[in-house]
Amino acid sequence: MITISNLSKSFAGFDAVRSVSLEVPEGAFLVLVGPSGCGKSTMLRMLAGLEKPTAGTIAFGGKTVSDGDRGWMIEPARRDAGLVFQSYALWPHMTVAGNVEWPLEVARMPPAERKARVAEVLRLLGIEQLAGRYPNEISGGQQQRVAIARMIAPKPRILLFDEPLSNLDAKLRVEMRTELLRIHRATGATSIYVTHDQVEAMTMATHVAVLRNGGVEQFGTPEELLATPRTAFVATFVGTPPANLIPVGPADGGVAFAGQPLAADFALAGPAQAMYRPESLAVAAEPGPRSLALDFAEATPVAGRIMVTGIKGALRLTAVVDRAPKFAPGDTVHFVIPAKPDALFTPEGEIMA
Numbered sequence: 001m002i003t004i005s006n007l008s009k010s011f012a013g014f015d016a017v018r019s020v021s022l023e024v025p026e027g028a029f030l031v032l033v034g035p036s037g038c039g040k041s042t043m044l045r046m047l048a049g050l051e052k053p054t055a056g057t058i059a060f061g062g063k064t065v066s067d068g069d070r071g072w073m074i075e076p077a078r079r080d081a082g083l084v085f086q087s088y089a090l091w092p093h094m095t096v097a098g099n100v101e102w103p104l105e106v107a108r109m110p111p112a113e114r115k116a117r118v119a120e121v122l123r124l125l126g127i128e129q130l131a132g133r134y135p136n137e138i139s140g141g142q143q144q145r146v147a148i149a150r151m152i153a154p155k156p157r158i159l160l161f162d163e164p165l166s167n168l169d170a171k172l173r174v175e176m177r178t179e180l181l182r183i184h185r186a187t188g189a190t191s192i193y194v195t196h197d198q199v200e201a202m203t204m205a206t207h208v209a210v211l212r213n214g215g216v217e218q219f220g221t222p223e224e225l226l227a228t229p230r231t232a233f234v235a236t237f238v239g240t241p242p243a244n245l246i247p248v249g250p251a252d253g254g255v256a257f258a259g260q261p262l263a264a265d266f267a268l269a270g271p272a273q274a275m276y277r278p279e280s281l282a283v284a285a286e287p288g289p290r291s292l293a294l295d296f297a298e299a300t301p302v303a304g305r306i307m308v309t310g311i312k313g314a315l316r317l318t319a320v321v322d323r324a325p326k327f328a329p330g331d332t333v334h335f336v337i338p339a340k341p342d343a344l345f346t347p348e349g350e351i352m353a
Protein backbone atom coordinates (compact mmCIF):
# COMPACT_ATOMS: atom_id res chain seq x y z
CA MET A 1 0.00 0.00 0.00
CA ILE A 2 2.76 2.45 0.97
CA THR A 3 6.22 2.03 -0.49
CA ILE A 4 9.00 4.23 0.87
CA SER A 5 12.25 3.88 -1.09
CA ASN A 6 15.62 5.34 -0.04
CA LEU A 7 13.84 8.37 1.40
CA SER A 8 16.12 11.15 2.68
CA LYS A 9 15.65 14.68 3.92
CA SER A 10 18.39 17.20 4.66
CA PHE A 11 17.99 20.62 6.21
CA ALA A 12 20.92 22.88 5.28
CA GLY A 13 23.29 19.90 5.16
CA PHE A 14 21.88 18.19 8.25
CA ASP A 15 20.47 14.72 7.48
CA ALA A 16 17.19 14.47 9.40
CA VAL A 17 16.10 11.30 7.50
CA ARG A 18 18.70 8.96 5.98
CA SER A 19 17.76 6.61 3.17
CA VAL A 20 14.69 5.02 4.76
CA SER A 21 13.01 2.14 2.89
CA LEU A 22 9.78 0.56 4.18
CA GLU A 23 6.92 -1.51 2.73
CA VAL A 24 3.65 -0.93 4.56
CA PRO A 25 0.91 -3.46 3.74
CA GLU A 26 -2.72 -2.40 3.21
CA GLY A 27 -4.59 -2.02 6.50
CA ALA A 28 -1.41 -2.04 8.61
CA PHE A 29 -0.96 0.09 11.70
CA LEU A 30 2.70 1.11 11.37
CA VAL A 31 4.28 2.92 14.31
CA LEU A 32 7.43 5.00 13.81
CA VAL A 33 9.10 5.12 17.21
CA GLY A 34 12.34 6.61 18.43
CA PRO A 35 13.84 9.25 20.68
CA SER A 36 13.18 12.95 20.21
CA GLY A 37 14.92 14.39 17.13
CA CYS A 38 15.35 11.05 15.29
CA GLY A 39 13.32 12.24 12.28
CA LYS A 40 9.81 10.90 12.99
CA SER A 41 7.92 14.12 12.27
CA THR A 42 10.04 14.77 9.18
CA MET A 43 9.08 11.28 7.88
CA LEU A 44 5.40 11.93 8.52
CA ARG A 45 5.51 15.40 6.96
CA MET A 46 7.02 13.88 3.81
CA LEU A 47 4.26 11.24 3.75
CA ALA A 48 1.65 14.00 4.13
CA GLY A 49 3.23 16.05 1.34
CA LEU A 50 4.14 18.95 3.63
CA GLU A 51 7.86 18.41 3.06
CA LYS A 52 9.62 17.54 -0.20
CA PRO A 53 12.21 14.72 0.09
CA THR A 54 15.83 15.53 -0.73
CA ALA A 55 16.14 12.07 -2.30
CA GLY A 56 14.08 8.89 -2.67
CA THR A 57 10.42 8.25 -3.39
CA ILE A 58 7.05 7.60 -1.72
CA ALA A 59 4.29 5.65 -3.48
CA PHE A 60 0.70 5.14 -2.30
CA GLY A 61 -0.99 2.10 -3.85
CA GLY A 62 1.69 1.90 -6.55
CA LYS A 63 1.32 5.57 -7.51
CA THR A 64 4.32 7.85 -6.81
CA VAL A 65 3.27 10.82 -4.67
CA SER A 66 6.73 12.24 -3.80
CA ASP A 67 9.91 12.00 -5.84
CA GLY A 68 12.94 13.60 -4.22
CA ASP A 69 15.23 12.52 -7.04
CA ARG A 70 13.13 14.44 -9.60
CA GLY A 71 12.21 17.17 -7.09
CA TRP A 72 8.42 17.04 -7.29
CA MET A 73 5.47 15.88 -5.18
CA ILE A 74 1.69 15.78 -5.21
CA GLU A 75 0.15 18.43 -2.95
CA PRO A 76 -1.23 17.35 0.47
CA ALA A 77 -4.91 17.76 -0.45
CA ARG A 78 -4.61 15.37 -3.41
CA ARG A 79 -2.94 12.45 -1.60
CA ASP A 80 -5.95 10.76 -0.03
CA ALA A 81 -4.16 11.01 3.34
CA GLY A 82 -5.40 12.59 6.56
CA LEU A 83 -3.08 14.03 9.20
CA VAL A 84 -3.55 14.62 12.94
CA PHE A 85 -0.94 16.47 15.00
CA GLN A 86 -0.25 16.70 18.69
CA SER A 87 -1.83 20.17 18.69
CA TYR A 88 -5.34 19.83 17.37
CA ALA A 89 -5.59 23.12 15.40
CA LEU A 90 -9.40 23.17 15.30
CA TRP A 91 -11.04 26.27 13.82
CA PRO A 92 -12.04 28.24 16.96
CA HIS A 93 -14.88 30.13 15.21
CA MET A 94 -16.52 26.91 13.95
CA THR A 95 -18.63 24.46 15.92
CA VAL A 96 -17.58 20.84 16.30
CA ALA A 97 -19.91 19.88 13.42
CA GLY A 98 -18.57 22.81 11.37
CA ASN A 99 -14.99 21.70 11.90
CA VAL A 100 -15.77 18.15 10.78
CA GLU A 101 -17.84 19.36 7.82
CA TRP A 102 -15.18 21.75 6.57
CA PRO A 103 -12.95 19.28 4.65
CA LEU A 104 -16.10 17.86 3.01
CA GLU A 105 -17.08 21.33 1.85
CA VAL A 106 -13.58 21.81 0.46
CA ALA A 107 -14.04 18.48 -1.38
CA ARG A 108 -17.38 19.87 -2.76
CA MET A 109 -19.55 17.13 -1.31
CA PRO A 110 -23.28 17.95 -1.69
CA PRO A 111 -24.82 19.42 1.53
CA ALA A 112 -27.20 16.54 2.36
CA GLU A 113 -24.45 13.96 1.96
CA ARG A 114 -22.15 16.16 4.04
CA LYS A 115 -24.58 16.36 6.96
CA ALA A 116 -25.04 12.59 6.89
CA ARG A 117 -21.29 11.97 6.86
CA VAL A 118 -20.70 14.44 9.76
CA ALA A 119 -23.38 12.69 11.84
CA GLU A 120 -21.88 9.29 11.03
CA VAL A 121 -18.33 10.33 11.98
CA LEU A 122 -19.41 12.09 15.20
CA ARG A 123 -21.25 8.91 16.17
CA LEU A 124 -18.16 6.78 15.44
CA LEU A 125 -16.09 8.99 17.76
CA GLY A 126 -18.84 9.12 20.40
CA ILE A 127 -19.13 12.93 20.31
CA GLU A 128 -22.52 13.48 18.64
CA GLN A 129 -23.76 15.41 21.71
CA LEU A 130 -20.97 18.00 21.18
CA ALA A 131 -21.97 18.90 17.59
CA GLY A 132 -23.10 22.45 18.41
CA ARG A 133 -20.26 23.37 20.79
CA TYR A 134 -17.20 25.46 20.01
CA PRO A 135 -13.64 24.10 20.57
CA ASN A 136 -13.13 26.28 23.68
CA GLU A 137 -16.25 24.72 25.22
CA ILE A 138 -14.92 21.13 25.20
CA SER A 139 -12.06 19.30 26.94
CA GLY A 140 -8.65 18.47 25.47
CA GLY A 141 -9.62 14.83 25.01
CA GLN A 142 -12.83 15.86 23.24
CA GLN A 143 -10.91 18.29 21.01
CA GLN A 144 -8.61 15.44 20.03
CA ARG A 145 -11.64 13.34 19.04
CA VAL A 146 -12.95 16.21 16.93
CA ALA A 147 -9.57 16.50 15.19
CA ILE A 148 -9.68 12.76 14.43
CA ALA A 149 -13.30 13.00 13.25
CA ARG A 150 -12.31 15.84 10.92
CA MET A 151 -9.42 13.76 9.57
CA ILE A 152 -11.47 10.66 8.80
CA ALA A 153 -14.59 12.48 7.48
CA PRO A 154 -13.39 12.53 3.83
CA LYS A 155 -12.56 8.78 4.14
CA PRO A 156 -8.82 9.00 3.42
CA ARG A 157 -7.18 5.67 2.64
CA ILE A 158 -4.15 6.67 4.69
CA LEU A 159 -4.24 8.04 8.25
CA LEU A 160 -1.16 9.86 9.58
CA PHE A 161 -0.79 10.60 13.30
CA ASP A 162 2.03 12.66 14.87
CA GLU A 163 2.10 12.02 18.65
CA PRO A 164 -1.66 12.64 18.82
CA LEU A 165 -2.01 11.54 22.44
CA SER A 166 0.95 13.25 24.10
CA ASN A 167 -1.13 16.18 25.36
CA LEU A 168 -3.62 13.92 27.14
CA ASP A 169 -3.37 12.71 30.74
CA ALA A 170 -2.12 9.16 31.34
CA LYS A 171 -5.52 7.48 31.82
CA LEU A 172 -7.13 9.15 28.81
CA ARG A 173 -4.09 8.29 26.73
CA VAL A 174 -4.50 4.58 27.44
CA GLU A 175 -8.25 4.76 26.63
CA MET A 176 -7.61 6.65 23.41
CA ARG A 177 -5.12 4.01 22.21
CA THR A 178 -7.91 1.43 22.13
CA GLU A 179 -10.25 3.98 20.60
CA LEU A 180 -7.81 4.87 17.82
CA LEU A 181 -7.32 1.22 16.95
CA ARG A 182 -11.11 0.79 16.77
CA ILE A 183 -11.32 3.76 14.39
CA HIS A 184 -8.39 2.46 12.34
CA ARG A 185 -10.20 -0.87 11.88
CA ALA A 186 -13.58 0.75 11.24
CA THR A 187 -12.13 2.89 8.41
CA GLY A 188 -10.09 0.05 6.87
CA ALA A 189 -7.36 2.65 6.25
CA THR A 190 -3.61 2.13 6.42
CA SER A 191 -2.24 4.10 9.39
CA ILE A 192 1.18 5.50 10.19
CA TYR A 193 1.53 6.64 13.76
CA VAL A 194 4.50 8.53 15.24
CA THR A 195 5.41 8.36 18.91
CA HIS A 196 8.48 8.53 21.17
CA ASP A 197 6.68 6.18 23.60
CA GLN A 198 7.73 2.57 23.00
CA VAL A 199 4.88 1.24 25.16
CA GLU A 200 2.40 2.99 22.87
CA ALA A 201 4.28 1.58 19.87
CA MET A 202 4.38 -1.99 21.16
CA THR A 203 0.71 -2.05 22.23
CA MET A 204 -0.79 -0.44 19.12
CA ALA A 205 1.32 -1.51 16.17
CA THR A 206 0.95 -4.30 13.65
CA HIS A 207 4.40 -3.15 12.41
CA VAL A 208 7.05 -1.05 14.13
CA ALA A 209 9.96 0.88 12.65
CA VAL A 210 12.48 1.91 15.30
CA LEU A 211 14.18 5.10 14.10
CA ARG A 212 17.53 6.39 15.29
CA ASN A 213 19.49 9.35 13.93
CA GLY A 214 17.23 9.49 10.86
CA GLY A 215 17.67 5.82 9.90
CA VAL A 216 15.64 2.65 10.46
CA GLU A 217 17.31 0.66 13.21
CA GLN A 218 14.86 -2.26 12.85
CA PHE A 219 11.50 -2.92 11.17
CA GLY A 220 9.22 -5.76 12.25
CA THR A 221 6.24 -6.80 14.33
CA PRO A 222 6.32 -5.93 18.05
CA GLU A 223 6.88 -9.65 18.75
CA GLU A 224 9.87 -9.80 16.39
CA LEU A 225 11.50 -6.73 17.97
CA LEU A 226 11.17 -8.29 21.42
CA ALA A 227 12.22 -11.80 20.39
CA THR A 228 15.11 -10.90 18.08
CA PRO A 229 16.40 -7.35 18.50
CA ARG A 230 19.04 -6.78 15.84
CA THR A 231 20.91 -4.07 17.73
CA ALA A 232 21.70 -3.20 21.33
CA PHE A 233 19.78 0.04 20.81
CA VAL A 234 16.55 -1.84 20.01
CA ALA A 235 17.12 -4.32 22.85
CA THR A 236 17.34 -1.52 25.40
CA PHE A 237 14.62 0.66 23.79
CA VAL A 238 11.63 -1.72 23.55
CA GLY A 239 10.04 -3.94 26.18
CA THR A 240 8.42 -3.33 29.55
CA PRO A 241 10.94 -3.17 31.06
CA PRO A 242 13.54 -3.28 28.25
CA ALA A 243 16.34 -5.87 28.21
CA ASN A 244 19.59 -5.51 30.22
CA LEU A 245 23.03 -5.20 28.65
CA ILE A 246 26.16 -6.21 30.53
CA PRO A 247 29.63 -5.41 29.14
CA VAL A 248 31.50 -8.73 28.90
CA GLY A 249 34.99 -9.82 27.90
CA PRO A 250 37.27 -12.88 27.87
CA ALA A 251 38.62 -13.97 31.27
CA ASP A 252 40.55 -16.93 32.66
CA GLY A 253 38.15 -19.83 33.12
CA GLY A 254 35.09 -17.98 31.87
CA VAL A 255 33.83 -14.54 31.02
CA ALA A 256 34.25 -11.28 32.85
CA PHE A 257 30.89 -9.62 33.50
CA ALA A 258 31.31 -5.89 34.10
CA GLY A 259 34.90 -6.74 35.05
CA GLN A 260 34.06 -9.66 37.36
CA PRO A 261 35.04 -13.19 36.18
CA LEU A 262 32.16 -15.69 36.35
CA ALA A 263 31.63 -19.17 34.92
CA ALA A 264 29.75 -19.03 31.59
CA ASP A 265 28.43 -21.35 28.88
CA PHE A 266 29.95 -19.25 26.13
CA ALA A 267 33.44 -18.06 25.20
CA LEU A 268 34.55 -14.71 23.88
CA ALA A 269 37.45 -13.62 21.67
CA GLY A 270 37.03 -9.96 22.58
CA PRO A 271 34.76 -7.47 24.33
CA ALA A 272 31.00 -7.68 23.71
CA GLN A 273 27.66 -6.84 25.29
CA ALA A 274 25.52 -9.64 26.72
CA MET A 275 21.75 -9.18 26.71
CA TYR A 276 19.57 -10.62 29.46
CA ARG A 277 15.83 -10.08 29.55
CA PRO A 278 14.52 -8.90 32.94
CA GLU A 279 12.69 -12.24 33.36
CA SER A 280 15.96 -14.15 32.78
CA LEU A 281 17.65 -12.65 35.83
CA ALA A 282 17.04 -13.65 39.45
CA VAL A 283 17.84 -11.70 42.60
CA ALA A 284 19.22 -12.83 45.97
CA ALA A 285 20.20 -11.26 49.27
CA GLU A 286 23.42 -13.36 49.45
CA PRO A 287 26.17 -13.70 46.81
CA GLY A 288 26.32 -16.89 44.72
CA PRO A 289 28.78 -18.38 42.21
CA ARG A 290 27.13 -16.59 39.27
CA SER A 291 25.99 -13.33 40.80
CA LEU A 292 26.85 -9.65 40.38
CA ALA A 293 26.55 -7.29 43.35
CA LEU A 294 24.74 -3.99 42.69
CA ASP A 295 23.32 -1.29 44.95
CA PHE A 296 19.58 -1.65 45.45
CA ALA A 297 17.73 1.13 43.60
CA GLU A 298 14.04 0.21 43.65
CA ALA A 299 11.45 -2.57 43.78
CA THR A 300 8.10 -2.09 42.03
CA PRO A 301 5.13 -4.47 41.92
CA VAL A 302 4.07 -5.17 38.30
CA ALA A 303 1.05 -7.35 37.50
CA GLY A 304 1.59 -9.71 40.41
CA ARG A 305 5.37 -9.84 39.98
CA ILE A 306 8.19 -7.67 41.33
CA MET A 307 10.57 -5.53 39.30
CA VAL A 308 13.89 -5.05 41.10
CA THR A 309 16.49 -2.55 39.88
CA GLY A 310 20.12 -2.24 40.99
CA ILE A 311 22.84 0.20 39.96
CA LYS A 312 26.63 0.05 40.11
CA GLY A 313 28.54 2.76 38.26
CA ALA A 314 27.35 2.70 34.64
CA LEU A 315 25.74 -0.73 35.08
CA ARG A 316 22.01 -0.81 35.70
CA LEU A 317 20.15 -4.13 35.90
CA THR A 318 16.44 -4.85 36.18
CA ALA A 319 14.99 -8.24 37.04
CA VAL A 320 11.31 -9.21 37.01
CA VAL A 321 10.76 -12.03 39.48
CA ASP A 322 7.88 -13.82 41.25
CA ARG A 323 9.30 -13.17 44.69
CA ALA A 324 12.24 -11.23 46.06
CA PRO A 325 13.81 -10.64 49.45
CA LYS A 326 12.79 -7.37 51.10
CA PHE A 327 15.46 -4.81 50.08
CA ALA A 328 15.94 -1.40 51.66
CA PRO A 329 17.92 1.64 50.49
CA GLY A 330 21.64 0.97 51.07
CA ASP A 331 21.26 -2.82 50.58
CA THR A 332 23.26 -4.85 48.10
CA VAL A 333 21.26 -6.86 45.53
CA HIS A 334 22.93 -9.94 44.03
CA PHE A 335 21.71 -10.42 40.44
CA VAL A 336 21.97 -14.06 39.41
CA ILE A 337 23.26 -14.26 35.81
CA PRO A 338 22.21 -17.30 33.69
CA ALA A 339 25.05 -19.22 32.05
CA LYS A 340 23.85 -18.26 28.53
CA PRO A 341 22.85 -14.74 27.47
CA ASP A 342 19.59 -14.10 25.57
CA ALA A 343 21.71 -12.39 22.88
CA LEU A 344 25.22 -11.07 22.29
CA PHE A 345 26.08 -7.75 20.65
CA THR A 346 29.39 -6.25 19.52
CA PRO A 347 30.68 -3.24 21.50
CA GLU A 348 29.19 -1.11 18.65
CA GLY A 349 25.78 -2.70 19.26
CA GLU A 350 25.44 -5.04 16.26
CA ILE A 351 24.05 -8.54 16.87
CA MET A 352 26.68 -11.34 16.93
CA ALA A 353 25.85 -14.62 15.15
Ligand SMILES: Nc1ncnc2c1ncn2[C@@H]1O[C@H](COP(=O)(O)OP(=O)(O)O)[C@@H](O)[C@H]1O
Residues within 6 Å of the ligand: 011, 014, 015, 016, 034, 035, 036, 037, 038, 039, 040, 041, 042, 043
Ligand atom coordinates in the same frame (compact mmCIF):
# COMPACT_ATOMS: atom_id res chain seq x y z
N1 LIG B 1 12.61 22.73 9.15
C1 LIG B 1 13.74 22.30 9.74
N2 LIG B 1 14.91 22.96 9.59
C2 LIG B 1 16.05 22.51 10.16
N3 LIG B 1 16.13 21.38 10.91
C3 LIG B 1 15.00 20.68 11.09
C4 LIG B 1 13.74 21.09 10.53
N4 LIG B 1 12.81 20.18 10.87
C5 LIG B 1 13.45 19.25 11.63
N5 LIG B 1 14.75 19.54 11.75
C6 LIG B 1 15.75 18.75 12.47
O1 LIG B 1 15.68 17.41 12.01
C7 LIG B 1 15.80 16.49 13.08
C8 LIG B 1 14.59 15.60 13.14
O2 LIG B 1 13.48 16.37 13.52
P1 LIG B 1 12.03 15.74 13.73
O3 LIG B 1 11.65 14.99 12.50
O4 LIG B 1 11.12 16.83 14.14
O5 LIG B 1 12.30 14.71 14.92
P2 LIG B 1 11.25 13.94 15.88
O6 LIG B 1 9.87 14.19 15.36
O7 LIG B 1 11.68 12.51 15.81
O8 LIG B 1 11.47 14.50 17.25
C9 LIG B 1 16.01 17.32 14.34
O9 LIG B 1 17.37 17.40 14.62
C10 LIG B 1 15.44 18.66 13.96
O10 LIG B 1 16.07 19.70 14.68
Ligand SMILES: [Mg+2]
Residues within 6 Å of the ligand: 040, 041, 042
Ligand atom coordinates in the same frame (compact mmCIF):
# COMPACT_ATOMS: atom_id res chain seq x y z
MG1 LIG C 1 8.20 15.09 16.27
